[in-house]
Amino acid sequence: MDLKTATALRRLRLVSAPEAVSFLVLLVCSVLKRTTDLDFVPVMGAVHGILWVAYVLFWADAWNRAKWAPRTAAWYFLMSVLPLGGFFAERALRRLQDDAVIAARARREGVVGA
Template sequence: MFKTSVGLLRFLGILEGISYLVLLLIAMPLKYFLDIPIAVTIVGGLHGFLFVAFVIMVAIVKFTKRWTVLWGIWAVFLSFIPFGTFYLDKQLKTK
């Protein structure tokens, strides 16, 4: 999986998707229902780092594979949707 840029993008996408779900489904309820804001601080920082790494990797793959700009926009758009990066991973398996 780590041998190609697409493999690394898939890995980062999965990590980014998991961190997004943890942020939405665990950390935010802890903050707003149990008044534990540190959960969002920690998970949010980790998710932010993974998101930036994912976007940079999308750009790298877009240029190295000479894929269209629309593909890059689509990949970044999917990262804003819960479970979107898992859908992107499914698409990238075929490429």
């Protein structure tokens, strides 16, 4: 993997946790809307929608650059629609990103087998 791939994975990783948090907050707001007079759903819906669209755009870029198998790409997409999935995706993406950076540095320094 090269540094552009590592950057794409980093962007996806950085948006995955906020997207997961916004999903959980939106669920709480939905419950509050039905049980109290508070209605933050329109605001949180917009915030979550923007973060989800960013996740999907960054997911598509990471899929293209990392050359994921369809099964791997589907797994990361599924993580965007599960309430806690973004946290699992962030953890896995951190490992992938670290591996990509290490491989790019090794290749740049001319280490054999990188």
